[in-house]
Every structure is written in structure tokens, then in C-alpha cells.
Amino acid sequence: MPDNGEHVAERTAPGGVDTASPEETPVFSLRDVSVSYGDHLALAGVNMDVNAREVTAFIGPSGCGKSTLLRSLNRMNDLITGARVRGELLYKGADLYAPSVDAVQVRKRIGMVFQKPNPFPKSIYDNVAFGPRTVGMKGDMDGIVEKALRGAALWDEVSDRLRDNAYSLSGGQQQRLCIARAIAVEPDVILMDEPCSALDPVSTVRVEDLMAELKERYSIVIVTHNMHQAARVAERTAFFSVQVDDAGNRIGRLIEAGETGTIFTKPTDKRTEDYISGRVG
Amino acid sequence: MADSSMAASTAGANPRRPLAGAGTSHWGEKLIKVFLALCAAFSVLVTTGIVLSLVFPTISFFGQIPLAEFLLGTTWAPAFAQASFGVLPIVVGTLIVVVTALAVSVPIGLASAIYLSEYASSRVRKVVKPALEVLEGIPTVAIGLFAFFFMRPLAEQLFPFFPWDTPFSIGIAGVAVGLLIVPLVASVSEDAMRSVPAGLREGAYALGASKMRVSMRVIFPAAISGIIAAVVLGTSRAIGETMVVLIAAGAGNPNLTFNWFGSAQTMTAYIGGTATGDISQGTVVYDTIFAVGALLFSMTLVMNIIATRLVRRFREVYE
Ligand SMILES: Nc1ncnc2c1ncn2[C@@H]1O[C@H](COP(=O)(O)OP(=O)(O)O)[C@@H](O)[C@H]1O
Ligand SMILES: [Mg+2]
Numbered sequence: 001m002p003d004n005g006e007h008v009a010e011r012t013a014p015g016g017v018d019t020a021s022p023e024e025t026p027v028f029s030l031r032d033v034s035v036s037y038g039d040h041l042a043l044a045g046v047n048m049d050v051n052a053r054e055v056t057a058f059i060g061p062s063g064c065g066k067s068t069l070l071r072s073l074n075r076m077n078d079l080i081t082g083a084r085v086r087g088e089l090l091y092k093g094a095d096l097y098a099p100s101v102d103a104v105q106v107r108k109r110i111g112m113v114f115q116k117p118n119p120f121p122k123s124i125y126d127n128v129a130f131g132p133r134t135v136g137m138k139g140d141m142d143g144i145v146e147k148a149l150r151g152a153a154l155w156d157e158v159s160d161r162l163r164d165n166a167y168s169l170s171g172g173q174q175q176r177l178c179i180a181r182a183i184a185v186e187p188d189v190i191l192m193d194e195p196c197s198a199l200d201p202v203s204t205v206r207v208e209d210l211m212a213e214l215k216e217r218y219s220i221v222i223v224t225h226n227m228h229q230a231a232r233v234a235e236r237t238a239f240f241s242v243q244v245d246d247a248g249n250r251i252g253r254l255i256e257a258g259e260t261g262t263i264f265t266k267p268t269d270k271r272t273e274d275y276i277s278g279r280v281g
Numbered sequence: 282m283a284d285s286s287m288a289a290s291t292a293g294a295n296p297r298r299p300l301a302g303a304g305t306s307h308w309g310e311k312l313i314k315v316f317l318a319l320c321a322a323f324s325v326l327v328t329t330g331i332v333l334s335l336v337f338p339t340i341s342f343f344g345q346i347p348l349a350e351f352l353l354g355t356t357w358a359p360a361f362a363q364a365s366f367g368v369l370p371i372v373v374g375t376l377i378v379v380v381t382a383l384a385v386s387v388p389i390g391l392a393s394a395i396y397l398s399e400y401a402s403s404r405v406r407k408v409v410k411p412a413l414e415v416l417e418g419i420p421t422v423a424i425g426l427f428a429f430f431f432m433r434p435l436a437e438q439l440f441p442f443f444p445w446d447t448p449f450s451i452g453i454a455g456v457a458v459g460l461l462i463v464p465l466v467a468s469v470s471e472d473a474m475r476s477v478p479a480g481l482r483e484g485a486y487a488l489g490a491s492k493m494r495v496s497m498r499v500i501f502p503a504a505i506s507g508i509i510a511a512v513v514l515g516t517s518r519a520i521g522e523t524m525v526v527l528i529a530a531g532a533g534n535p536n537l538t539f540n541w542f543g544s545a546q547t548m549t550a551y552i553g554g555t556a557t558g559d560i561s562q563g564t565v566v567y568d569t570i571f572a573v574g575a576l577l578f579s580m581t582l583v584m585n586i587i588a589t590r591l592v593r594r595f596r597e598v599y600e
Contacts, residue, residue: 104489104490135488185488
């Protein structure tokens with residue numbers, strides 16, 4: 001595998017299977033992106049690309065702006081009063097924050113899975129069908145629901161009780177339901193904010209296996225505080241940290257981003273190395 | 282058995298804590314418990330008292346007037362020389378007021394609640410919510426006068442072709458009662474919507490749902506039990522509202538009428554208008570007040586039971 005994201009154009013897909021090759025333009029290109037909440041600058045000066053059909057992990061100590069950055073990728077931050085994104089944030093080459101762009105349309109293409117499973121208090125079926133109905137997908141809804149549930153490796157467990165309330169499922173099943181709900185609209189990208197942090201180890205493994213399958217079709221960005229998880233699931237990893245400026249403000253910074261293997265074995269920055277080796281929590 | 286061994290092992294892990302209850306704090310606990318129980322008993326006692334005070338005159342009333350005549354009769358003229366005790370005219374009057382009031386207050390109240398909970402900025406909400414709560418406290422007399430001197434004449438000017446045959450109108454009284462309970466419906470259902478966990482809202486937005494869709498398809502159903510509670514509270518207020526109806530709907534028509542535009546009496550207005558100083562105990566008219574009161578009480582009770590069922594049936598549980 002090539003070791004450097006900047007030379008993506010020269011890559012060839014392994015084994016001649018090139019349906020989901022990462023040669024396309026990056027899904028996200030960030031140039032000097034910063035995010036603030038009111039006068040509080042939470043994250044500054046982020047430059048990075050996110051490749052298509054790969055898993056990209058955001059790691060770093062708590063409060064360094066991982067969720068903040070993730071939520072600006074599908075304009076969820078628009079919902080927070082006072083939140084403001086500056087810099088250039090391109091989605092497939094188009095400015096995500098251009099005045100003509102409708103945040104609602106953005107979220108139809110860029111789905112999200114949250115830290116705490118948040119199914120709607122509706123039936124399993126209606127949870128999955130919510131998105132397709134929202135975006136006005138035509139055709140056989142039963143088929144769409146089944147496909148999404150299979151995609152989230154949940155179908156076999158729930159096929160005989162689709163009308164049951166989603167809250168009758170276990171936490172791990174609920175999170176996979178939320179993933180099914182997100183993929184039911186066939187988005188381009190799935191953003192996941194610590195999707196396993198509320199799950200037991202067995203459910204965590206299932207969700208991780210699922211990510212490996214999903215990246216064949218979707219681009220995935222995952223925030224995780226679990227470095228082993230990043231190492232297991234992600235092709236590329238971005239390490240963030242908090243920098244305290246002269247005035248005592250705590251500002252999140254991207255320290256380095258690259259292939260996961262490189263980040264974990266040969267980090268170029270001392271802070272990454274300290275974090276990886278567990279010297280900084 | 283399992284319990285006591287558990288307790289022993291926990292205690293064993295914490296040897297410095299005495300196992301025997303210390304005397305004084307124990308008595309204090311008991312005293313507080315008794316006091317709280319008395320407070321709880323007080324409201325039960327008051328309710329029982331109200332029911333009993335209704336029961337005896339009501340029994341006396343039905344000793345003189347058959348139940349069927351009371352419930353099915355279509356002329357309500359207890360104080361006339363040719364007395365008649367059919368309660369339907371004032372029951373229908375009450376229903377007209379309640380239905381009209383709900384038709385006004387539910388759409389406006391719920392729309393305001395959705396606006397405040399999902400659309401308004403926190404700055405707007407901080408001003409509007411207290412204003413709503415102030416509106417809830419406007420004296421009903423004022424609203425009654427407003428309905429009689431302003432709304433009713435205005436309505437006739439705007440829609441002269443309707444049968445406004447007296448200066449009073451039961452329908453206009455209903456509209457005024459509706460306006461009166463808008464703040465209640467709005468504020469209770471807004472509380473219910475605001476208490477829907479933020480995660481559900483985010484989950485829906487993340488699927489590309491518009492604000493309207495999030496409000497109607499996620500927040501509204503998740504808050505439905507609180508919203509039903511709001512409507513029930515509003516209905517109770519509308520059934521019980523006396524002053525507005527007394528002023529704006531007039532003394533009514535002894536015969537059964539469905540004329541929304543004309544005068545009619547409600548059950549509460551009858552009670553309020555009749556229970557004055559010059560009514561003598563022991564007469565049939567005196568007993569009618571209690572019979573109507575008992576009927577009002579049963580209607581409200583049935584409604585509350587139905588509402589409780591509804592809430593349980595439609596509740597979308599989220600934990
Ligand atoms: N809704 C918000 N309003 C104000 N400040 C916020 C909000 N969300 C996050 N922040 C601030 O932004 C910074 C980064 O937070 P976050 O993105 O949640 O970090 P992480 O996900 O890496 O733990 C923190 O200082 C946090 O206090
Ligand atoms: Mg976070």
C-alpha cells in the first residue's frame with residue numbers, strides 16, 4: 001500500500017477490484033478550519049483530507065475538539081446557537097458552508113451515529129424507515145428496511161419482531177439499529193462519534209466488524225478514545241490535542257494525520273508519541 | 282435469607298458503622314413520615330368531604346325527580362312555576378363551550394408549544410414563556426367582559442348573516458374560554474416537548490429531517506402523553522369555567538338549543554347563577570344545584586379516566 005495520502009492519484013486498487021478504490025477525490029478537504037462556540041475558540045487551523053471508502057479515525061484527549069470537528073462535517077453544529085465554522089471545508093470539492101447549501105440536504109448524504117444509542121421511541125421498522133421516508137425514497141419500503149438491517153448485521157436478530165419498540169433491544173442492538181437507520185438512506189458518508197463507548201466488548205466487536213464491511217460502500221469517520229479501536233478499524237488516523245495559549249485558552253489542534261500504521265509506529269510529533277504510548281491521557 | 286446474609290456481608294465490609302439504629306434520628310424519621318402521611322390524607326379527606334356534601338342533596342333530589350327525567354328531559358326550568366328538570370339543555374351548553382374552547386385552544390396552544398420548543402431562539406423563549414404564564418393568571422371576569430362587550434359585537438359586524446338573536450352567545454363564550462386556556466395548553470405541552478431527550482432530536486436532524494418533520498414526527502409523538510395531559514387540563518378548565526359563560530352566554534334558553542350564536546346556559550353557569558343568598562335550603566331548586574354538581578363531577582371523572590387510558594396507550598417510552 002502507498003504510504004502517503006497526497007499521492008492518491010498514483011494508487012491502484014489491489015487485486016484488480018476497483019469498484020471502491022480510494023483514487024477518487026477526497027470526500028472532505030479541510031483547509032484552515034476552525035470552530036468556535038460564541039467567543040470560545042474550540043478548534044483551530046485544521047488541514048486534512050478524508051479519503052473515500054476508508055475508515056478515518058479521530059483520536060486525542062477529551063475536549064480537544066474531535067466531536068466538534070465531526071459535527072461540522074455534516075453541519076450538525078448549525079443546531080447549536082453560537083457555533084461557527086471558519087475556513088474552507090470542501091465536500092467532494094464543493095464548499096459545504098456556501099450560502100446556497102442547505103444543511104438539511106447535506107445531512108441526507110452525510111449520516112451520523114452518536115455516542116449514546118438514540119433510537120426513536122417507535123417500532124424497529126419505523127426507526128429504519130424514518131430516513132427513507134424523510135428523503136422520499138421510492139419503492140418497496142419492506143425491502144429497504146430489510147436491506148438496511150442486514151447491512152447493519154441486525155436482521156437475523158430482529159426479523160421476527162420488526163413491530164416491537166426499539167427500546168426492547170439491548171444497547172448493542174440499539175446502536176446497530178442506529179447504524180441501520182443511518183445507512184437506510186444510502187448516504188455517502190457515515191460519521192460516528194464514539195459509537196462503541198456505551199457498549200459491552202462483544203457488541204463492540206460486532207460494530208467494529210460492521211465498520212469493516214461498511215467501508216466497502218461508505219466513507220466512514222469515527223471518533224474514538226480507544227486507540228486499539230482506531231488501530232483495528234481505521235486506514236487513516238488523525239491525532240488531535242489541546243494547546244493552551246498565552247491567555248490560558250484551551251484550543252484544539254490537529255497534531256498529525258496519516259496512515260494509521262505510521263501514526264502508531266512512527267509518529268513524527270512528540271505529542272502523538274506520548275499520547276500513543278500512554279504517557280499523556 | 283439471602284437478603285440478611287447480603288446485609289451482613291456489606292456491614293462486615295464497613296465495620297465502623299453501627300448496625301443498631303440510633304434512637305433520636307429514628308424518631309425524627311418516624312415523625313416526618315407521620316407528618317407527610319397526614320398531609321397526603323388531608324387532600325383525600327377534602328375530596329371525600331366534597332363528594333359527601335354533593336351526595337346527600339343529590340339523593341334528596343332524586344327522591345323527588347326520577348333519574349330518567351333528569352338525564353333525558355329537554356327542558357331545564359327548575360325555578361319556573363311550570364317546573365321542568367331535564368338537564369340536557371345545560372349539558373349541551375357545556376359541550377358547546379368545551380368543544381369550541383378546544384377547537385380554539387388546542388391548535389393555537391400546540392402550535393405555540395412547537396414554536397417555543399423547536400423554533401424559537403432561547404432569547405425569544407425567555408420572554409414569551411413568562412408572558413404566557415402571566416396570561417394564565419388573567420382574571421376570568423376580565424375575559425368575560427371582553428367577550429361580551431368586544432368579541433360578540435365585533436363578530437356580529439363581521440358576520441351579520443348568522444342568527445345573533447340576543448346580545449349573548451354561547452359560541453363566543455366558548456371562543457373566549459378557548460383563549461383563556463391557550464396559555465395553559467401551550468405551556469404544559471411545551472414542557473413536555475422540551476423534556477424529550479436532545480439525542481432524539483439530533484438523531485432525526487442527522488437523517489436530514491427538516492425542522493417541521495422533526496417536530497411533527499419525532500418530538501410530538503415522543504411528548505404525546507404530556508400533550509394529552511395538557512389537553513385534559515384544558516378540557517377540565519373549560520368544563521369548570523363559570524364566570525366567562527355567566528357574563529357572555531346569558532341566562533340561556535330553557536329549551537334544548539344547538540344555536541352556537543345565541544344564548545344558552547352551561548352547567549356551571551346554572552350553578553353559579555342559582556347558588557345565591559336568596560335560595561332556601563330544602564327546596565327542589567336548592568337540590569338541583571347539587572344534582573348538577575354531581576353530574577359535572579362524574580363527567581370530569583369519566584373524562585380523566587379516559588385520558589389516563591389514552592396516555593398509557595399512546596405513550597412512547599424512552600429511557
Ligand atoms: N455545545 C457546545 N457549546 C459550547 N462549547 C462546546 C459545545 N460542545 C463542545 N464545546 C467545547 O468545545 C471543546 C471541544 O469539545 P468536544 O468537541 O466535545 O471535544 P471531544 O469530542 O474531543 O472530547 C470543549 O472545550 C468543549 O467545552
Ligand atoms: Mg466527544
